[in-house]
Amino acid sequence: xxxxxxxxxxxxxxxxxxxxxxxxxxxxxxxxxxxxxxxxxxxxxxxxxxxxxxxxxxxxxxxxxxxxxxxxxxxxxxxxxxxxxxxxxxxxxxxxxxxxxxxxxxxxxxxxxxxxxxxxxxxxxxxxxxxxxxxxxxxxxxxxxxxxxxxxxxxxxxxxxxxxxxxxxxxxxxxxxxxxxxxxxxxxxxxxxxxxxx
Amino acid sequence: xxxxxxxxxxxxxxxxxxxxxxxxxxxxxxxxxxxxxxxxxxxxxxxxxxxxxxxxxxxxxxxxxxxxxxxxxxxxxxxxxxxxxxxxxxxxxxxxxxxxxxxxxxxxxxxxxxxxxxxxxxxxxxxxxxxxxxxxxxxxxxxxxxxxxxxxxxxxxxxxxxxxxxxxxxxxxxxxxxxxxxxx
Numbered sequence: 001x002x003x004x005x006x007x008x009x010x011x012x013x014x015x016x017x018x019x020x021x022x023x024x025x026x027x028x029x030x031x032x033x034x035x036x037x038x039x040x041x042x043x044x045x046x047x048x049x050x051x052x053x054x055x056x057x058x059x060x061x062x063x064x065x066x067x068x069x070x071x072x073x074x075x076x077x078x079x080x081x082x083x084x085x086x087x088x089x090x091x092x093x094x095x096x097x098x099x100x101x102x103x104x105x106x107x108x109x110x111x112x113x114x115x116x117x118x119x120x121x122x123x124x125x126x127x128x129x130x131x132x133x134x135x136x137x138x139x140x141x142x143x144x145x146x147x148x149x150x151x152x153x154x155x156x157x158x159x160x161x162x163x164x165x166x167x168x169x170x171x172x173x174x175x176x177x178x179x180x181x182x183x184x185x186x187x188x189x190x191x192x193x194x195x196x197x198x
Numbered sequence: 199x200x201x202x203x204x205x206x207x208x209x210x211x212x213x214x215x216x217x218x219x220x221x222x223x224x225x226x227x228x229x230x231x232x233x234x235x236x237x238x239x240x241x242x243x244x245x246x247x248x249x250x251x252x253x254x255x256x257x258x259x260x261x262x263x264x265x266x267x268x269x270x271x272x273x274x275x276x277x278x279x280x281x282x283x284x285x286x287x288x289x290x291x292x293x294x295x296x297x298x299x300x301x302x303x304x305x306x307x308x309x310x311x312x313x314x315x316x317x318x319x320x321x322x323x324x325x326x327x328x329x330x331x332x333x334x335x336x337x338x339x340x341x342x343x344x345x346x347x348x349x350x351x352x353x354x355x356x357x358x359x360x361x362x363x364x365x366x367x368x369x370x371x372x373x374x375x376x377x378x379x380x381x382x
Contacts (some may be wrong), residue, residue, distance in 0.1 A: 010329040020349045043328050057345065141338055142348040149350070165366040179380075 011044060014122075015053050016138040018131075018147060021102060028146040030105035033057065036143060037106070037119045050115065052121045055143070056102060056135055059100035065090065075104060080189040086192040099125035101124040207311040208318035215306065221278070223307045227299065228262040228274040237288050241271035244295045256303060273299065277307025 017036050021029060035041055039051040060187065066075065070091040078085045093100050102125055110116035124135055153161075211225055215221055229245060231238040238291065253261050270288040273295075277283075283302070331339075338348065356364075 007327055007329065010331075011327055013330060015330045018343050020344055042330075058225060126219065136343065139343045142341075142343055142345060145349055145351045147351060165362055 002006070012051065013052075014018045015140050016056065017053055017141050018056045018058070018136075019143040020059055021057050022145075023064045023140070023149045024145050024147060026060075026101050026105045028165045029057075029063070030102065030109050032143060032146055033123070034106055035108050036120060038113075039041045050118070052115075052119050052122060054124065056104055056124045056126070056131060056139060058126040058129060058131055058147075060102045060125050061094075063101060069163050075100075075146070088191045092191045098127035201353050205309065205311045206314050208315060209310075209313050210308050220264045222256065222303065223278045223305065224256075224259050224275055225278050226260040226276040227264065227302060228264055228276075229271075230264045230266055230269065230274065231271040232268055233265050235268055238271040240291050240295060241287060243363050248292065248296055252299060259303065266377075273302065275302040275305075277305070281307050281309065332364050 019029065019033060035056050036055050037052045039045050039049070039053060041053075042051060043050060071089055073090040074087045074088065075093045076087045088096075090101060093104075103120075103123070106123055107116065107120055110119055113119070150178070215223065229241065229249070231241040231245070233242075234340055249261065253259075270286060271290075272286045272288075275283045275285070285302070287298065287300060290298070335348075341348065
């Protein structure tokens with residue numbers, strides 16, 4: 001075949017993928033993302049071959065953790081000096097850098113690979129919808145999300161809420177409001193003292 | 199084994215040999231020796247004691263004896279594929295000469311090389327090799343990313359909310375049909 005050489009370029013070409021992290025679990029998402037970073041979705045995959053793809057992740061500010069994980073999931077750091085250990089709960093880390101949760105989740109799942117820093121350099125994280133044009137124009141495919149994006153109460157119209165089937169209606173004089181607790185910041189039990197803001 | 203003088207190649211063999219019947223690939227073997235020099239002593243012993251047995255067992259192989267004055271002993275093997283191999287046998291004793299002659303007789307004649315790779319094919323896929331856009335939805339080529347369609351997870355089945363809304367639809371439709379009958 002005359003175009004064999006060009007075909008081989010196409011086989012080895014690095015493609016770009018995009019992933020929408022809106023309301024997605026960062027841990028399950030990272031499992032899917034590192035498949036593309038390592039090139040495991042290709043039939044020519046080999047662990048010694050550097051054939052991973054680029055992945056652009058946006059909306060990392062809007063990732064969703066299950067259960068109590070925003071409070072209890074911790075990020076650790078040690079400066080290697082005596083007493084240099086510190087830890088911060090996920091919500092605090094997220095507050096400081098909205099791409100950090102996603103980055104760390106991917107980096108931890110690449111452990112054991114000598115290539116992991118090279119692969120992480122191919123992961124492009126953006127906190128919101130805005131992606132630079134020079135990045136976006138490379139993208140040729142999209143990775144499917146890991147879970148359904150739930151519809152929020154704000155997304156329903158007033159009419160839909162009124163017409164939703166209900167078993168009974170609250171009495172006119174029933175007090176719903178006073179049971180709602182005031183939204184105040186709790187003391188962060190899981191973060192090292194120097195990271196705390198209060 | 200990083201010697202550039204040793205040829206490197208993909209694995210090859212005379213694979214058709216032995217499918218119908220086995221054909222000895224050794225065509226001709228030449229024993230070169232000196233009649234007087236001490237270096238050819240074991241080769242002369244081999245010729246005197248073992249060569250006749252070899253020729254009787256292998257009538258398909260031509261045996262030549264080539265005396266050369268004051269030259270080290272060697273054996274030249276010529277194969278059906280046209281290759282010719284020379285092996286120096288100076289200082290080798292009779293059992294070892296027997297072993298190397300047997301080695302030449304059982305060889306396929308293909309040159310011994312360092313193998314580049316264990317996996318190789320001379321007949322690549324007729325369907326063409328894989329590329330990143332194979333098995334990809336062709337609609338992706340005309341899509342502007344990020345797109346909601348290729349992002350959403352594909353769900354099968356209904357959620358509890360869907361079931362409740364369906365029930366409500368059924369109830370409301372039956373109510374409306376009832377009222378229709380009453381109105382009649």
